[in-house]
Amino acid sequence: MTVSVVLYTSDLRVHDHPPLRAAVEGAQEVVPLFVRDPAVDRAGFAAPNRLAFLADCLADLDRGLRDRGGRLVVREGDTVSEVRALVRQTDADEVHMAAGVTAFARAREARLRGALEEDGCRLYVHDGVVTVVPPGDVLPQGRDHFAVFTPYYKRWTAEPLRTPLPVPRALRVPSEVRSERVPRRSAVAGVSPGLAAGGESEGRKLLGSWLADQADTYEERHDDLAGDVTSRLSPHLHFGAVSAAEAVHRARRRGGAGADAFVRQVCWRDFHHQVLAARPEAAAADYRPRQDRWRRGADAEEDLAAWREGRTGYPVVDAAMRQLAHEGWMHNRGRLITASFLTKTLYIDWREGARHFLALLVDGDVANNQLNWQWVAGTGTDTRPQRVLNPVRQARRYDPDGSYVRRWVPELADLDGPAVHEPWRLTGPDRAVFDYPDPVVELSEGLTRFRQARGTV
Numbered sequence: 001m002t003v004s005v006v007l008y009t010s011d012l013r014v015h016d017h018p019p020l021r022a023a024v025e026g027a028q029e030v031v032p033l034f035v036r037d038p039a040v041d042r043a044g045f046a047a048p049n050r051l052a053f054l055a056d057c058l059a060d061l062d063r064g065l066r067d068r069g070g071r072l073v074v075r076e077g078d079t080v081s082e083v084r085a086l087v088r089q090t091d092a093d094e095v096h097m098a099a100g101v102t103a104f105a106r107a108r109e110a111r112l113r114g115a116l117e118e119d120g121c122r123l124y125v126h127d128g129v130v131t132v133v134p135p136g137d138v139l140p141q142g143r144d145h146f147a148v149f150t151p152y153y154k155r156w157t158a159e160p161l162r163t164p165l166p167v168p169r170a171l172r173v174p175s176e177v178r179s180e181r182v183p184r185r186s187a188v189a190g191v192s193p194g195l196a197a198g199g200e201s202e203g204r205k206l207l208g209s210w211l212a213d214q215a216d217t218y219e220e221r222h223d224d225l226a227g228d229v230t231s232r233l234s235p236h237l238h239f240g241a242v243s244a245a246e247a248v249h250r251a252r253r254r255g256g257a258g259a260d261a262f263v264r265q266v267c268w269r270d271f272h273h274q275v276l277a278a279r280p281e282a283a284a285a286d287y288r289p290r291q292d293r294w295r296r297g298a299d300a301e302e303d304l305a306a307w308r309e310g311r312t313g314y315p316v317v318d319a320a321m322r323q324l325a326h327e328g329w330m331h332n333r334g335r336l337i338t339a340s341f342l343t344k345t346l347y348i349d350w351r352e353g354a355r356h357f358l359a360l361l362v363d364g365d366v367a368n369n370q371l372n373w374q375w376v377a378g379t380g381t382d383t384r385p386q387r388v389l390n391p392v393r394q395a396r397r398y399d400p401d402g403s404y405v406r407r408w409v410p411e412l413a414d415l416d417g418p419a420v421h422e423p424w425r426l427t428g429p430d431r432a433v434f435d436y437p438d439p440v441v442e443l444s445e446g447l448t449r450f451r452q453a454r455g456t457v
């Protein structure tokens with residue numbers, strides 16, 4: 001009996017899954033394996049919201065495999081040791097897994113390759129499972145990655161897209177292989193109350209319904225904070241419960257300006273992955289150093305705490321930060337506004353903001369979080385690194401009647417229309433009615449400080 005192991009990491013699905021497909025085609029029995037590795041927690045990738053969503057994904061993956069005669073095998077421990085033990089137990093000839101991008105994933109892959117070679121087992125690392133186009137597949141002349149999005153997008157769009165793979169009809173798991181319990185969402189403490197449900201079934205349902213009902217409005221309304229018409233697929237893509245390649249394939253098949261704009265956003269995801277693959281140190285170090293001497297000390301700590309807790313006195317910033325705390329997710333426009341506010345108006349290190357986001361975001365990942373933070377901070381790939389988003393102008397433009405703010409900042413719910421964006425304009429008893437803080441800093445003061453720091457005054 002030939003046996004293959006499929007090591008699941010950020011690809012928790014049965015549809016369009018090249019490693020699973022290859023394993024089923026190449027062996028009589030397959031072990032679909034997920035390892036809960038404490039090293040992942042230690043590296044800071046585990047956070048309650050993501051652990052809860054992960055539990056949903058694993059439970060659904062187990063169901064998806066059982067529907068085809070298989071099941072998910074869960075182990076806890078060091079990934080390399082657990083895979084090796086299984087390979088020895090089942091006498092497996094092959095291990096299949098998706099290629100990773102982070103330094104952590106690559107180190108794990110290298111260790112695994114070395115260990116399996118010693119046991120005479122082959123490791124197959126499949127590209128194009130996590131991203132649509134594998135990092136490194138499209139390159140500018142003489143360089144190891146694209147540093148600017150638009151030329152990358154042009155090349156990316158011209159790449160051939162593989163047809164999504166069907167789910168294997170049946171698979172057999174060796175009966176002697178035992179699994180630990182699939183983790184349960186209810187066992188995770190500290191989860192955001194409004195966290196979405198995870199899992200491949202949910203993700204596929206969402207992709208289908210969003211493409212059918214919302215995609216047409218996306219191009220025009222994707223920045224509308226209150227409208228909330230973006231796909232919300234990011235956590236499903238992060239855990240690989242939905243295949244990014246399949247999402248692009250289906251959006252292109254559907255067609256239209258909204259679907260095209262959605263595909264362009266998914267390309268941003270690939271873009272950041274190819275930057276991180278080429279520059280793994282950009283997870284922590286400035287991609288383009290600007291000689292910043294970020295604020296530190298007690299005042300900065302107080303401002304940072306106000307930002308984290310959604311009490312900066314700028315309603316749109318506070319609304320978005322509270323959405324993050326409540327849902328473990330934030331609208332992209334909110335992420336841009338809050339990140340610009342922290343790094344440019346408050347002039348606090350982007351790493352502080354990225355850390356807080358990673359502690360809460362259900363879609364939080366190193367490539368997209370750290371590199372978007374760097375983009376906003378002007379230390380990344382933005383071609384206009386000194387741009388500063390004015391939160392009041394942003395609010396008037398993307399939350400014109402103030403509904404988003406009133407939804408998340410109930411203290412201001414009685415302020416009608418766009419007046420909700422500038423409560424400090426009220427005076428005397430009108431102002432005293434609202435139990436809401438004054439701005440932590442004047443916008444003009446923040447702007448001058450930033451421009452002086454960057455030497456652009």
Ligand SMILES: Cc1cc2nc3c(=O)[nH]c(=O)nc-3n(C[C@H](O)[C@H](O)[C@H](O)COP(=O)(O)OP(=O)(O)OC[C@H]3O[C@@H](n4cnc5c(N)ncnc54)[C@H](O)[C@@H]3O)c2cc1C
Pocket residue numbers: 222230231232233234235237238262265266267268269270272330331332333335336339357361363364365366368369370372373376
């Ligand atoms: C400071 C900051 C931090 C961010 N951190 C993350 C993160 O940790 N994880 C994450 O997935 N996204 C991150 N983003 C990108 C973006 O905000 C989210 O992907 C998006 O809001 C998710 O909502 P959606 O699925 O409804 O997106 P949609 O608008 O429906 O877009 C479709 C998909 O495209 C991808 N996408 C969209 N915008 C971006 C972008 N700017 N960069 C990379 N991919 C993108 C996502 O996978 C998203 O699901 C961050 C953005 C900023 C400004």
